[in-house]
Amino acid sequence: MTPQQRIAELTRQLNHYNYQYYQNSISEVDDFTFDKLLTELTDLERQYPEFRLPDSPTARVGGTISKEFPTVYHRFPMLSLGNTYSEEDLVEFDNRVRKGLDGADYEYICELKFDGVALSMTYENGVLVQGATRGDGVRGDDITPNIRTIRTLPLRIQSDKIPALFEVRGEGFLPLAEFERINKEREDIGEPLLANPRNAASGTFKQQDSAAVARRRLDCYLYSFLSEEDVFKTHEESLIALKQWGFNVSQTWRKCADIKDVMIYISEWETKRFDLPLGTDGIVLKVNRYDQQRELGYTAKSPRWAIAFKYKALAASTTLNDITYQVGRTGAVTPVARLTPVLLAGTVVKRASLHNANEIARLGVMLGDTVFVEKGGEIIPKVTGVDLAKRTGQERPIIYPTECPACGTPLIRREAEAHFYCTNEKGCPPQRQARFEHFIQRRAMNIESLGEGKIELLIERGLVQTPADLYSLTNDNLLGLEKTYPATLIVREDGSEEPGKARTVKFGQKTVDNILSAIERSKQQPFASVVFALGIRYVGNTTAERIVDYFGNIDDLTNASLETLAGVPDVGPRIAQSLFEWFGQDENRAYVERLRAAGLQMAGERRVVEAVSDALAGKTFLYTGTFQNYSREQIEEQIAAHGGKLLSGVSKKLNYLIVGEGAGPSKVNKAQQLNVPMISEDEFTAMLG
Numbered sequence: 001m002t003p004q005q006r007i008a009e010l011t012r013q014l015n016h017y018n019y020q021y022y023q024n025s026i027s028e029v030d031d032f033t034f035d036k037l038l039t040e041l042t043d044l045e046r047q048y049p050e051f052r053l054p055d056s057p058t059a060r061v062g063g064t065i066s067k068e069f070p071t072v073y074h075r076f077p078m079l080s081l082g083n084t085y086s087e088e089d090l091v092e093f094d095n096r097v098r099k100g101l102d103g104a105d106y107e108y109i110c111e112l113k114f115d116g117v118a119l120s121m122t123y124e125n126g127v128l129v130q131g132a133t134r135g136d137g138v139r140g141d142d143i144t145p146n147i148r149t150i151r152t153l154p155l156r157i158q159s160d161k162i163p164a165l166f167e168v169r170g171e172g173f174l175p176l177a178e179f180e181r182i183n184k185e186r187e188d189i190g191e192p193l194l195a196n197p198r199n200a201a202s203g204t205f206k207q208q209d210s211a212a213v214a215r216r217r218l219d220c221y222l223y224s225f226l227s228e229e230d231v232f233k234t235h236e237e238s239l240i241a242l243k244q245w246g247f248n249v250s251q252t253w254r255k256c257a258d259i260k261d262v263m264i265y266i267s268e269w270e271t272k273r274f275d276l277p278l279g280t281d282g283i284v285l286k287v288n289r290y291d292q293q294r295e296l297g298y299t300a301k302s303p304r305w306a307i308a309f310k311y312k313a314l315a316a317s318t319t320l321n322d323i324t325y326q327v328g329r330t331g332a333v334t335p336v337a338r339l340t341p342v343l344l345a346g347t348v349v350k351r352a353s354l355h356n357a358n359e360i361a362r363l364g365v366m367l368g369d370t371v372f373v374e375k376g377g378e379i380i381p382k383v384t385g386v387d388l389a390k391r392t393g394q395e396r397p398i399i400y401p402t403e404c405p406a407c408g409t410p411l412i413r414r415e416a417e418a419h420f421y422c423t424n425e426k427g428c429p430p431q432r433q434a435r436f437e438h439f440i441q442r443r444a445m446n447i448e449s450l451g452e453g454k455i456e457l458l459i460e461r462g463l464v465q466t467p468a469d470l471y472s473l474t475n476d477n478l479l480g481l482e483k484t485y486p487a488t489l490i491v492r493e494d495g496s497e498e499p500g501k502a503r504t505v506k507f508g509q510k511t512v513d514n515i516l517s518a519i520e521r522s523k524q525q526p527f528a529s530v531v532f533a534l535g536i537r538y539v540g541n542t543t544a545e546r547i548v549d550y551f552g553n554i555d556d557l558t559n560a561s562l563e564t565l566a567g568v569p570d571v572g573p574r575i576a577q578s579l580f581e582w583f584g585q586d587e588n589r590a591y592v593e594r595l596r597a598a599g600l601q602m603a604g605e606r607r608v609v610e611a612v613s614d615a616l617a618g619k620t621f622l623y624t625g626t627f628q629n630y631s632r633e634q635i636e637e638q639i640a641a642h643g644g645k646l647l648s649g650v651s652k653k654l655n656y657l658i659v660g661e662g663a664g665p666s667k668v669n670k671a672q673q674l675n676v677p678m679i680s681e682d683e684f685t686a687m688l689g
């Protein structure tokens with residue numbers, strides 16, 4: 001390949017990765033690979049400037065703007081940062097700074113490089129008026145309603161030092177705990193898991209429905225202040241003031257006298273950063289004084305007074321000994337790598353995720369291979385590659401099972417899904433066990449005193465087949481049950497193993513009393529919890545609440561048509577289909593009847609709306625955005641109280657779209673296309689008479 005061809009190829013490839021990364025929140029390659037390719041292109045372009053293409057990613061900020069949000073122009077461009085993985089490059093950067101400042105004294109501020117999405121917030125007279133993404137650096141997406149959902153971001157600040165107009169910038173992120181919580185919930189309802197916190201944050205900020213955004217608790221660390229007025233002399237002063245004004249500034253920054261100090265900061269945070277509540281991928285050093293920053297200036301893509309140092313992902317290599325196939329509550333089969341224990345980022349790793357059959361094929365991994373495992377922001381490390389140089393010829397191919405490893409049922413693969421499934425929902429032991437665990441969790445029937453091996457024992461002794469059987473358990477059934485679970489190996493820090501302690505589960509009188517009273521109390525759990533506890537695919541607890549709001553009781557829900565189900569707010573066609581199929585099965589209906597007979601709540605506190613007038617009779621409505629005088633619930637109530645009907649989407653059947661602040665552009669566009677009249681909040685109020 002000639003240099004010219006390689007330049008063209010890299011340009012195309014990197015532009016594609018950028019598009020996927022910024023537009024679709026997908027990483028097709030890891031960052032290290034991306035950065036290596038970008039460095040290769042930069043070097044080639046330097047050698048052969050004549051072959052540089054006009055759309056080269058080396059001179060432009062990687063993102064773009066989207067059609068779904070209004071476009072805003074940045075008052076000050078939002079640039080990228082030069083980055084490096086090597087300490088020599090940092091020393092070189094420091095030399096350039098020294099030269100650029102003509103021998104004057106200077107200091108650095110070091111900060112962690114938070115792995116999220118760059119955000120810019122504008123304040124006018126102390127009030128947050130706009131929040132935007134970086135976009136292409138010149139223009140970004142106006143995502144103000146989504147940014148307002150960040151609880152730690154002050155909507156108004158008070159101080160006599162603030163200029164009338166200023167901007168703050170920071171990194172929007174999804175805290176790791178929140179990422180794990182969302183994935184646990186997604187696993188519960190059989191949704192594909194979010195790949196990593198960074199892409200999840202990026203995808204969330206781009207959602208149209210800010211109520212959905214609010215349910216994911218995004219956060220933001222501020223790291224920059226911009227204004228036409230000269231408010232501060234140094235970056236340090238601005239960080240201190242931002243904190244005082246009530247902004248969320250991570251207290252991990254440090255002033256460093258020279259590049260040696262910077263190196264100390266880097267090595268200190270290399271592993272300490274894993275204790276932070278969010279993912280970080282390096283550190284950023286910035287020249288502290290603003291006048292010196294101005295003196296050093298900018299390239300087309302990044303400041304000359306700052307650079308990012310990125311940590312290589314923590315990786316280790318070890319042997320893949322075996323794969324176990326785990327069956328989850330929904331029957332999805334997940335392959336888990338069993339590894340020779342190896343130390344990685346301070347913990348011993350002996351299992352790693354392989355995701356699914358596609359991933360095994362993509363990696364081309366075989367049993368006995370030496371594999372690389374990496375720890376990113378996530379808790380479970382993953383296998384990221386095979387060390388082909390270590391192949392001996394003794395490796396064996398991985399034969400993906402065609403039958404459920406737990407019950408022998410042939411596995412199937414549903415259309416467009418990466419996982420294979422065992423369809424033996426009722427009989428497959430791990431699925432049955434998981435079904436019980438789902439049922440007893442706090443957000444469902446709240447019988448958590450049955451956790452930790454107790455359910456397992458009840459199933460094993462044949463005392464319960466389905467969760468409905470829990471309601472027939474008696475003191476005599478339970479008292480004295482006992483089982484010892486054999487010891488499992490404990491792997492020590494250095495990788496050596498020691499036998500753990502055996503564990504005994506015992507049902508003494510006190511335990512039995514606790515369990516029986518928790519079972520009794522569960523009969524008071526609200527109807528929405530019961531709907532969630534049924535364990536219907538895709539029905540998480542928020543969806544369960546929406547369903548209960550709509551139907552109010554189990555009979556209306558059971559007998560609802562597919563069309564009615566699809567019309568429930570927040571219930572899309574996929575959830576509707578799942579509900580419809582579930583209630584269509586006699587066995588499930590019988591299960592519901594048994595729960596009803598046991599005394600569980602089968603009707604909810606549907607907000608009964610008293611009819612006020614028939615001013616809206618025969619008219620259909622939908623709303624988008626937020627309103628001055630009504631909450632979401634109140635506007636729905638008003639529509640119902642005046643005889644109107646709420647629709648779930650824009651269609652030809654819709655008579656009015658009520659448009660509030662931060663209205664979803666997709667709904668507005670569709671309404672325009674279909675010529676559906678759009679009315680303001682005031683016009684709606686006027687219609688009520």
Ligand SMILES: NC(=O)c1ccc[n+]([C@@H]2O[C@H](COP(=O)([O-])OP(=O)(O)OC[C@H]3O[C@@H](n4cnc5c(N)ncnc54)[C@H](O)[C@@H]3O)[C@@H](O)[C@H]2O)c1
Nearest residue numbers: 017021027028029030031034080081111112113114118223
């Ligand atoms: N895997 C992929 O497919 C893919 C594709 C495109 C980009 N990427 C990754 O993204 C990088 C390019 O992204 P980029 O242009 O946003 O550059 P960058 O992420 O390397 O650096 C700039 C960004 O760092 C963030 N940042 C975090 N903490 C900061 C702090 N304390 N101070 C200042 N800024 C801070 C800001 O959002 C800023 O915009 C690439 O180097 C690559 O690693 C990956």
Ligand SMILES: [Zn+2]
Nearest residue numbers: 404407422428
């Ligand atoms: Zn099975």
